[in-house]
Amino acid sequence: MAEKGAPGLSLREVAREMGVVSSALYRYFPTRDDLLTALIVDAYNDLGEFAERAALRVPREEPRRRLHAAASAIRKWAKSNPNEYALLYGSPVPGYEAPQFTVEPAARVALVLGSIVADAWQQSNSEANDDDESTMKGLLETRNLDGAMPGVPESVRTLSLMVWSQIFGCISFELFGHYKGSVRNANRFFGIVVDEAANLVLPPSESLRRGV
Amino acid sequence: MAEKGAPGLSLREVAREMGVVSSALYRYFPTRDDLLTALIVDAYNDLGEFAERAALRVPREEPRRRLHAAASAIRKWAKSNPNEYALLYGSPVPGYEAPQFTVEPAARVALVLGSIVADAWQQSNSEANDDDESTMKGLLETRNLDGAMPGVPESVRTLSLMVWSQIFGCISFELFGHYKGSVRNANRFFGIVVDEAANLVLPPSESLRRGV
DNA sequence: TGTACATCAGTGAACGCGCGTTCACTGATGTAC
DNA sequence: TGTACATCAGTGAACGCGCGTTCACTGATGTAC
Numbered sequence: 001m002a003e004k005g006a007p008g009l010s011l012r013e014v015a016r017e018m019g020v021v022s023s024a025l026y027r028y029f030p031t032r033d034d035l036l037t038a039l040i041v042d043a044y045n046d047l048g049e050f051a052e053r054a055a056l057r058v059p060r061e062e063p064r065r066r067l068h069a070a071a072s073a074i075r076k077w078a079k080s081n082p083n084e085y086a087l088l089y090g091s092p093v094p095g096y097e098a099p100q101f102t103v104e105p106a107a108r109v110a111l112v113l114g115s116i117v118a119d120a121w122q123q124s125n126s127e128a129n130d131d132d133e134s135t136m137k138g139l140l141e142t143r144n145l146d147g148a149m150p151g152v153p154e155s156v157r158t159l160s161l162m163v164w165s166q167i168f169g170c171i172s173f174e175l176f177g178h179y180k181g182s183v184r185n186a187n188r189f190f191g192i193v194v195d196e197a198a199n200l201v202l203p204p205s206e207s208l209r210r211g212v
Numbered sequence: 213m214a215e216k217g218a219p220g221l222s223l224r225e226v227a228r229e230m231g232v233v234s235s236a237l238y239r240y241f242p243t244r245d246d247l248l249t250a251l252i253v254d255a256y257n258d259l260g261e262f263a264e265r266a267a268l269r270v271p272r273e274e275p276r277r278r279l280h281a282a283a284s285a286i287r288k289w290a291k292s293n294p295n296e297y298a299l300l301y302g303s304p305v306p307g308y309e310a311p312q313f314t315v316e317p318a319a320r321v322a323l324v325l326g327s328i329v330a331d332a333w334q335q336s337n338s339e340a341n342d343d344d345e346s347t348m349k350g351l352l353e354t355r356n357l358d359g360a361m362p363g364v365p366e367s368v369r370t371l372s373l374m375v376w377s378q379i380f381g382c383i384s385f386e387l388f389g390h391y392k393g394s395v396r397n398a399n400r401f402f403g404i405v406v407d408e409a410a411n412l413v414l415p416p417s418e419s420l421r422r423g424v
Numbered sequence: 425t426g427t428a429c430a431t432c433a434g435t436g437a438a439c440g441c442g443c444g445t446t447c448a449c450t451g452a453t454g455t456a457c
Numbered sequence: 458t459g460t461a462c463a464t465c466a467g468t469g470a471a472c473g474c475g476c477g478t479t480c481a482c483t484g485a486t487g488t489a490c
Contacts, residue, residue: 010477012477022477031477032477089390139395139396141396168381172301172384177310183353184351196371224442235446235468238445244444
């Protein structure tokens with residue numbers, strides 16, 4: 001089910017692209033919002049899977065490279081599916097509120113990033129920065145992330161959330177045209193963003209710690 | 213000129229809120245897109261001015277506090293003008309391409325952040341990190357930022373752009389509902405994001421450098 | 425193998441609605457003499 | 458001070474369009490005997 005056409009993404013538009021008359025869709029979706037939900041869930045899963053596959057292509061022992069791979073995959077997906085991306089991460093659709101069960105597929109991409117960080121911390125013997133740990137106490141909803149990122153200090157989980165929004169913020173700005181006139185090389189710029197992100201959430205590397 | 217109503221923001225909607233019949237607007241704007249442009253320019257200026265004022269309320273000598281003030285102002289503006297915010301930073305309006313002269317008002321907010329960073333570097337005797345300086349060479353369009361941020365190393369200008377998108381990325385995620393279920397205290401979370409941003413772009417503080 | 429019938433995917437016409445845009449108009453305000 | 462006329466802000470009806478949704482329908486496919 002391929003879809004194009006920017007928001008408000010129309011039922012008739014979707015039908016048109018499926019080569020079918022608009023009323024035919026009512027056999028499958030009782031209402032426009034249900035169609036929208038299905039498209040959103042599909043898109044989240046597509047993106048999530050794409051990021052997962054990219055991450056799996058890099059060995060677990062190289063978290064920084066893995067983070068780059070995942071982040072680049074997200075960006076690549078966004079650029080080749082700009083309408084879906086806007087649907088997921090752009091302005092919310094006016095009358096529409098996503099039902100509860102879209103949360104899980106939505107979390108899938110975030111989880112890819114989260115588990116790269118978690119793996120890295122499990123492998124290292126690093127400990128949390130105590131200052132950070134105290135300033136970042138109780139910022140997150142408990143239930144959500146401690147299952148997904150076991151063995152990771154709370155401050156790092158908080159920073160991971162930051163990194164998550166940083167990556168998507170950067171992609172959105174690029175896609176929505178806000179870098180026009182200021183960023184010349186968007187590829188390299190994105191690489192540096194991810195690198196800075198990695199510095200924030202990955203445990204200090206072995207070689208560096210030996211130096212201390 | 214107050215406006216509500218999410219995108220695609222309609223001419224008739226705007227007219228309705230001005231208590232005027234839709235065709236009356238054609239006396240002032242030849243077409244819907246011109247109306248849209250006017251609204252966008254207005255909104256950029258409103259946001260820009262709001263951020264400027266907030267920054268000016270903190271003395272130039274305290275760049276970190278100033279950055280917090282400006283960033284918080286941006287966030288506050290976004291939350292009290294969600295539709296305008298979505299118009300500026302959400303999904304691009306389908307058929308619409310912003311004309312060239314919207315670039316200047318659009319840059320106004322970014323300039324607030326940029327000049328806080330520039331002031332801080334002019335006051336300090338810090339120098340650029342050479343590693344950063346070499347990895348971040350030639351990433352930006354030259355003309356734009358070296359006028360606005362004189363005396364600031366290129367790597368720091370690049371990082372400032374990053375910080376800019378980070379702040380807006382965070383605000384967008386919050387406003388568009390992506391933190392639901394993961395961030396509990398959005399205020400504090402945002403504060404920490406700005407703090408990390410400040411660490412990236414502000415020169416190392418006097419006290420810290422004395423320690424080295 | 426052949427007929428009878430249920431199931432089901434998709435059709436096409438129609439509805440009421442809000443949209444952007446046009447056009448001839450009304451009526452108040454300002455200026456000239 | 459009073460009349461004549463231009464200017465100008467806004468009106469209201471109308472247009473063609475795409476939208477979401479409904480409804481009775483067609484025709485192919487699958488199952489029962």
